[in-house]
Amino acid sequence: MKEQSLTRAKNPLVRFAISNAVPILFVVLLIFAIPLSGFSSDYLINEIITRLGRNSFLVISLLIPVMAGMGLNFGIVLGAMAGQMGLIFMLDWEVVGIPGVLLAMLIGTPIAILLGLLAGTILNRAKGREMVTSIILGFFINGVYQLTILYGMGSFIPITSNKLLLPRGYGVRNALDLLTIRKVMDNMWVMKIGNISIPLGLFAIIAALCVFVVWFTRTKLGQDMRAVGQDMQVAATAGINVDRTRTLSIIISTVLACFGQIIFLQNIGTINTYNSHDQVGTFAIAALLIGGASVAKATIPNVFIGIILFHLTFIVAPRAGKELLGQAQIGEFFRVFVSYGIIAISLALYAWRRRVEKETERRRAKAAIKAAMEDKVGG
Amino acid sequence: MKRNVIRVALIIVLIALGVGLYVLGKNHKIFIDNKDTVLTNVQYFSENAFSVFIDGNEVVEVGKGKRKVVYSPGPWHTVRAIEKLPDGTTREIIGRFSLASGDTAIINLPVLASGKDGWLSIEGE
Secondary structure, three states, X not given: OHHHHHHOOOOHHHHHHHHOHHHHHHHHHHHHHHHHHOOOHHHHHHHHHHHHHHHHHHHHOOHHHHHOOOOOOOOHHHHHHHHHHHHHHHHHOOEOHHHHHHHHHHHXXXXXXXXXXXXXXXXXXXXXXXXXXXXXXXXHHHHHHXXXXXXXXXXXXXXXXXXXXXXXXXXXXXXXXXXXXOOOOOOOOEXXXXXXXXXXXXXXXXXXXXXXXXXXXXXXXXXXXXXXXXXHHHHHHXXXXXXXXXXXXXXXXXXXXXXXXXHHHHHHOEEEOOOOOOOHHHHHHHHHHHOOOOOOOOOHHHHHHHHHHHHHHHHHHHHHHHHHHOOHHHHHHHHHHHHHHHHHHHHHHHHHHHHHHHHHHHHHHHHHHHHHHHHHHHO | OHHHHHHHHHHHHHHHHXXXXXXXXXXXXXXXEEOOEEEOOEEEOOOOOEEXXXXXXXXXXXXXXXXXXXXXXXXXXXXXXXXXXXXXXXXXXXXXXXXXXXXXEEEEHHHHHHOOOOOEXXXXX
């Protein structure tokens, strides 16, 4: 009873606080952590701007599967792997600058489409358990990726550059330098305000992606995805090909994640060949959830609020930990704990809300039936 | 049928785009020689140092008898060499050249400074 009164609170302030509990928690945390860290505002703003440019594409790639009712797509690691393969070929062919980044995207796209198709097909067979299935699928494809990179490249996949190959002649080295494309997208068009650099070119691309997502939700396919997300059976009755729609949402998400990973790595300037993609899904999902999204609803503002709050925590936590407890390592542990913890809390909150809603619906239906029977008896 | 035609056309466009990006972004190795050389029975001597700009990139200082290497992307290139004359003045020479993908260029500065052809030799991969 008390749970119901919490979710159905009449006071709008209480309702707002309940539905935005996670972002509010982080804001409160940051209010204490930022002064403790001792970082200047210029430094923090610069860092946040860089991280917004670096991560937005990856986090936005999660929106479409949420719309299609497939939850948080942990399978974006598949797209990240496709992007990394594109980058390896780009490095081998010695293509540099913006054309290099675009070529890596072009090479990564068909790989991402194929992986997205595979993921979509598998997730259609695991309806209702998409998130855990996509996590395991990510592990599986990671194995295939490692096998391909470690044994296939340089043997049956032609890679000729000695800078990329292991001394034995096949397999790609553990760390690859991306100096030839480092920050090319960030430096395309930069505006300086005092000590703060704003990568306008990259932000324009991210804005275009946001416009695409908004436009996409209004197309026939976007509406179909919403319908499928709300109720698959009703959507199927309305003549929508549910499985195809769900598969398309995963393919789009995987391709966007492929682009996102390339943008991310060009900003970093190195690829950790065998594990750059490992944490991509976790961090992107944690950022989206911290922004106030849930498994069933995610919007563009959630993306940006989430990235700002999550990465501010990332930046200030080690220093705040050091100032508070004398050890920066504690701050590092804290941020890993925060990423996984927030996913767990959000999923638990979502499950709790769903349970309360179902219970409320059940009670209402029961009351309606009771009232109808009383009317019948009275009449 | 129409759908298949569109799909094939899209694939062709994407491959063409890939080839275009490869040509535009392919990095070329360019050697800059400031060495004595003989060309069609004429000897050219390396007498002065040069400051060289390839495609407006960072300056490369090439001393007498030295060779430097730079990397520059794309098929079209411009070399701007500033010769430091013994009297303290400078002289600017500009040359243009194009490279196919996989080509390596060798620029001979004494020949370029003389204004004669043959300052560029291209080696395929």
